[in-house]
Amino acid sequence: xxxxxxxxxxxxxxxxxxxxxxxxxxxxxxxxxxxxxxxxxxxxxxxxxxxxxxxxxxxxxxxxxxxxxxxxxxxxxxxxxxxxxxxxxxxxxxxxxxxxxxxxxxxxxxxxxxxxxxxxxxxxxxxxxxxxxxxxxxxxxxxxxxxxxxxxxxxxxxxxxxxxxxxxxxxxxxxxxxxxxxxxxxxxxxxxxxxxxxxxxxxxxxxxxxxxxxxxxxxxxxxxxxxxxxxxxxxxxxxxxxxxxxxxxxxxxxxxxxxxxxxx
Amino acid sequence: xxxxxxxxxxxxxxxxxxxxxxxxxxxxxxxxxxxxxxxxxxxxxxxxxxxxxxxxxxxxxxxxxxxxxxxxxxxxxxxxxxxxxxxxxxxxxxxxxxxxxxxxxxxxxxxxxxxxxxxxxxxxxxxxxxxxxxxxxxxxxxxxxxxxxxxxxxxxxxxxxxxxxxxxxxxxxxxxxxxxxxxxxxxxxxxxxxxxxxxxxxxxxxxxxxxxxxxxxxxxxxxxxxxxxxxxxxxxxxxxxx
Numbered sequence: 001x002x003x004x005x006x007x008x009x010x011x012x013x014x015x016x017x018x019x020x021x022x023x024x025x026x027x028x029x030x031x032x033x034x035x036x037x038x039x040x041x042x043x044x045x046x047x048x049x050x051x052x053x054x055x056x057x058x059x060x061x062x063x064x065x066x067x068x069x070x071x072x073x074x075x076x077x078x079x080x081x082x083x084x085x086x087x088x089x090x091x092x093x094x095x096x097x098x099x100x101x102x103x104x105x106x107x108x109x110x111x112x113x114x115x116x117x118x119x120x121x122x123x124x125x126x127x128x129x130x131x132x133x134x135x136x137x138x139x140x141x142x143x144x145x146x147x148x149x150x151x152x153x154x155x156x157x158x159x160x161x162x163x164x165x166x167x168x169x170x171x172x173x174x175x176x177x178x179x180x181x182x183x184x185x186x187x188x189x190x191x192x193x194x195x196x197x198x199x200x201x202x203x204x205x206x207x208x209x210x211x212x213x214x215x216x217x218x219x220x221x222x223x224x225x226x227x228x229x230x231x232x233x234x235x236x237x238x239x240x241x242x243x244x245x246x247x248x249x250x251x252x253x254x255x256x257x258x259x260x261x262x263x264x
Numbered sequence: 265x266x267x268x269x270x271x272x273x274x275x276x277x278x279x280x281x282x283x284x285x286x287x288x289x290x291x292x293x294x295x296x297x298x299x300x301x302x303x304x305x306x307x308x309x310x311x312x313x314x315x316x317x318x319x320x321x322x323x324x325x326x327x328x329x330x331x332x333x334x335x336x337x338x339x340x341x342x343x344x345x346x347x348x349x350x351x352x353x354x355x356x357x358x359x360x361x362x363x364x365x366x367x368x369x370x371x372x373x374x375x376x377x378x379x380x381x382x383x384x385x386x387x388x389x390x391x392x393x394x395x396x397x398x399x400x401x402x403x404x405x406x407x408x409x410x411x412x413x414x415x416x417x418x419x420x421x422x423x424x425x426x427x428x429x430x431x432x433x434x435x436x437x438x439x440x441x442x443x444x445x446x447x448x449x450x451x452x453x454x455x456x457x458x459x460x461x462x463x464x465x466x467x468x469x470x471x472x473x474x475x476x477x478x479x480x481x482x483x484x485x486x487x488x489x490x491x492x493x494x495x496x497x498x499x500x501x502x503x504x505x506x
Binding site: 058080087088092095101112116161 | 287371372375376377379380382383384385386387
C-alpha cells in the first residue's frame with residue numbers, strides 16, 4: 001500500500017473485528033471505515049456492543065481477530081509505546097465523564113498537557129481556561145469532580161479530551177441519562193467542538209435526535225456488525241426493516257423482544 | 265491459582281519496567297510515602313508497643329519456670345527484630361494501605377478512570393502501580409525500625425515497671441545477644457512485604473469487575489491474599505535469611 005494520497009487513508013478502519021466475552025460474541029467480523037474529517041454516529045440498542053466497538057478503536061480492548069487501523073497503522077502490530085503515541089491523536093469522552101476524582105477540574109484537564117507536552121505553567125493554565133470556555137464552563141478550575149452535576153462532569157470530560165487538540169474525537173453515550181435541556185447543551189458543545197477543531201468524530205448513542213444533529217453519517221450496529229451506514233437524511237428515510245424498527249422504537253419488529261408481544 | 269500467579273508476574277514485570285522508564289513521578293511517590301508510611305505510624309506504634317509488652321510478660325512467666333528470667337530482654341529483642349515487627353507491621357499496613365489501594369484502583373476501574381488514563385496515552389501500571397509499590401518498599405523498613413524500638417520499649421516497660429527487673433541489667437541483656445543480621449533480616453523482610461502488599465493491593469483493584477460490589481470483593485480478597493502471602497513468604501524468607 002502506497003501513501004500517495006494521505007487523505008485517501010481513512011482516519012480509522014476496522015476490518016473483520018471479532019470480540020467475545022465469556023463465550024458470547026459481541027462483535028463478529030465487524031467492518032467500519034471512517035474517512036478523515038467525518039462525523040460518524042453509531043446507533044444500536046443498549047448492550048449491543050457499541051461501547052465495545054469504541055474501545056476497540058482506541059485500543060482499550062484488543063480484538064480476538066481482525067485489524068484496527070488508525071491512519072493506516074495496525075495499532076496491535078506496533079509496540080506499546082508507539083500505541084501510546086497513536087492514542088495521543090485521540091480524545092475520548094466517557095459515559096460518566098470518568099474524571100479523576102483525586103484531582104480538581106483544572107488538574108484533570110491539564111493532566112494530558114503536563115504529561116505529554118513541555119508547556120509552561122502559564123501556557124497550561126491558558127489552555128485549560130480555553131478548553132473550559134469551549135465546553136461553556138469557564139472558571140470552574142478549582143472545583144472537585146464531586147461538586148459537579150452529571151452533565152457538567154461530561155463537559156469537563158470533553159474539555160480534558162480536547163486538551164491536546166486531537167484529530168479524532170470519540171464520544172461514548174454523551175447524552176445518556178441527561179435531561180432534555182442538558183442534552184441540548186451537550187449537543188451544542190459537540191457541534192461547537194466540531195466547528196472549531198474539525199476533527200474526525202465517532203459518537204456512540206441510542207438517541208436518534210442527537211444522532212441526526214451531529215452526524216455526517218449514521219450507522220446501525222446490530223448482531224456484532226455494522227448493518228447500515230448512510231447519510232442522516234437517507235438513514236431516516238430508509239425502509240430497511242431494521243432501521244424502521246429502530247427509528248420507530250417498535251419492539252415487535254425486533255427478534256429479541258418480539259416473543260414478549262406474541263405471548264399475550 | 266496458577267492464573268493469578270501468572271497475572272501477578274505480568275504486573276510485576278510491567279511495574280519494574282514502568283519504574284525504570286521515564287517519566288519519573290516524584291510527586292506521586294512522595295504522596296504515596298505519606299499515605300502508606302506516615303499515616304500508618306500510629307497503628308504500627310501501638311501494635312508493636314503492646315506486642316513487645318506482652319512478649320515480656322509471657323516469656324517472663326515461662327522462663328521463670330527454669331530460672332531464666334535474665335534472658336527475657338534478649339528474647340523480646342530478637343523476636344521483635346527478626347520476626348514480629350516486620351510481620352505485624354506488614355499485616356497492619358496491609359489492612360490500612362493495601363486495602364485502600366485495592367478500593368481506590370477498583371473504583372477507578374469501575375468508573376472508567378483507568379480507561380481514561382489509557383485514552384490519555386498514560387500507562388496505568390506505570391502511573392498507578394509504580395509509586396505505590398516503591399512507597400511500600402521504602403516505607404515498610406522505616407516502620408519496622410520504629411516497631412523495633414517500640415517493641416523493645418514495651419518489653420522494657422513491663423519488665424522494669426511491672427515485673428521489677430533491674431533497668432540496667434535488662435537493657436544490657438537486651439543488646440547482649442543481638443547481631444546486625446537480626447536487624448538486616450527484619451528490614452529485608454519488611455521491604456519485601458511492603459512491595460508485596462502494594463503490588464497485590466494494586467492488582468486486585470486494577471482487575472476489579474462488576475461495580476460497587478466488585479470493589480468490595482477486591483478489597484477483601486486483597487487483604488486475605490496479602491496476609492496469607494506475608495505469612496507464607498515469611499517462612500521461606502526466614503529460611504533463606506536465617
